[in-house]
Amino acid sequence: MLSGGALAAERKRAASLPSIRVSSREKGDLVMLGIGGFTPLEGFMTRADWQGVCDGYRTAAGVFWPIPITLSTDADVAVGSEIALADPDDGELLATMRVTEKYAIDKAHECASVFKTTDPAHPGVKMVMQQPAANLAGPVKVLSDGGFREKYGELFMTPAETRTEFERLGWSRVAAFQTRNPMHRSHEYLAKVAIETCDGVLVHSLLGALKAGDIPAEVRTRAIGVLIEKYFRAGTVVQAGYPLDMRYAGPREALLHALFRQNYGCSHLVVGRDHAGVGSYYGPFDAHGIFDEIPRDALETRPLKMDVTFWCYRCGGMASGRTCPHGDADRLQVSGTQLRKWLSEGSAVPAEFSRPEVLEVLRAYYAGL
């Protein structure tokens, strides 16, 4: 991201350019480009990049990349022109862009490649199918963090900041725990398995948009904060957030999650059951298997593959599908629907499912809805 005098000058220049509003997903991608989360990408992808990424996980320059990072518009923008990119909500100028190419894509091909489905009920597919017809490619100069710093304060850490923090803590083996949900005991267990075998864990919350019904980031990160404070040792966890929207691309998104964690300084990514999945579009371990299908040198970040986790009454403890030999009847498994019902009704939630301090934060949120 630009800073100082260069930023002021580019902001001034941006104000003189024709501007287009980007979508929420594009804004997240843009902020990631700005803060170094998507290094080595320098802007939105060309047609050749798009095709290469869809069909072979590689940009035209040969960079491993699992999901197209594209910008689309209905506006009349000429190739060779410069434009400003504006926030979808408040119109703030987020970036300038030199438009090097304008192209149409086969959206269904992107969806089939990336989401393994063209079902319009899939939230990622829906997003792609609804986007404008023309994609614009070109390098960007990012002018803003999109308000994430203001909204989330110290929780919004750039890759340079997490790397500096890990160095200060003396961590070299760092597992990223990707989350878009509050952390209940099953998630705590996943993070703790990672802590047992690594120097520390980055609990890394998605701060962008989710599908309807998901718990918003500010509530979720507060609930995670009390969990860390009460149930983790100081010096074993860093909580931070990153600006992307969910795409729900399952295996491909797991690869993206691992890829950008390299930039954040993580050596590992916890990949749970149905990672980044939605509905039943992906097999529970598709996001594990894909790490074995890509070339060994495609990613530095290694997956910490984990099965579904739960409290087992016969084990008398937290366990996973790999470590518990007992049956479903012995396992406490609570659906999101069930939990929402309990919380909004004020019913008791088993302590084996979630920490009371976490439940308190969520109850307050549901009570305020």
Next chain:
Amino acid sequence: MLSGGALAAERKRAASLPSIRVSSREKGDLVMLGIGGFTPLEGFMTRADWQGVCDGYRTAAGVFWPIPITLSTDADVAVGSEIALADPDDGELLATMRVTEKYAIDKAHECASVFKTTDPAHPGVKMVMQQPAANLAGPVKVLSDGGFREKYGELFMTPAETRTEFERLGWSRVAAFQTRNPMHRSHEYLAKVAIETCDGVLVHSLLGALKAGDIPAEVRTRAIGVLIEKYFRAGTVVQAGYPLDMRYAGPREALLHALFRQNYGCSHLVVGRDHAGVGSYYGPFDAHGIFDEIPRDALETRPLKMDVTFWCYRCGGMASGRTCPHGDADRLQVSGTQLRKWLSEGSAVPAEFSRPEVLEVLRAYYAGL
């Protein structure tokens, strides 16, 4: 180990040679040499090997090796002669040996190097200080498994057998869980953390001699067997044993444990708190630190470094010094002395400490003492 006609011929030849009885520790080393557990060693170490291993973890040929593997005797044996090596208990001829060197060592130097102490109360030091004055070096031909197969049946697996088994199971990431104790919940937790992050675990019991008061291998492996049957998933654990005596060399023995696990086909070794330690001769994490002090290419097997593990009442689950933020008062920690007292008195043992099925095996043992 020799087999078939070659074995029969060598046995016949052995019977015609002068023989010496080896010590219990030497017998264990000999059987390991015979079954390929100590590959690439071909026999007992020379003076130059001994010096190199004590001072720089290397044999004269440059092989990384953390503890001297030596044979000592008071008998009148000539350099250049061939001898037979006999079992300390029943006199069975275990091996033939071509004596290439006879040498004296500075025992105190070995103890200070290997055990970090010359205190004769240390069981490893005591063993070295009591051994005869002359060391014999030379290659061995091993004729017997020392009765381990007969005594332990399928539990006594050779390195070739464990490798074959791991291949059959499709395991490439295999953690060895070294144990000389029955497994209570703290050990179960260590093994399960390894299972969460590896393809499977080799629960690998020391079958040789221990210090007084330790639970004998046949009881211990039975207790471990019921634990695996009731509390682990099929296909995640292989239980086996290896023929060595304990040396209680702490950090150096942890390196040896990792080194010979390469031969058994393991990629990792669980290294807990005060691994292979005794009394308070070693710092609780000395056996972790030593893996960072040796050259990166010295060992293929990587340590899975783990802190002390226990049930924590405030966590409401198993945890370790790395994952539990609470204090000693919240943690269930049971000393060996306390447990022996409970078991021999028939008192109740908390279910958070040990599985009832395991306790039942141990109670029967104590009742029979």
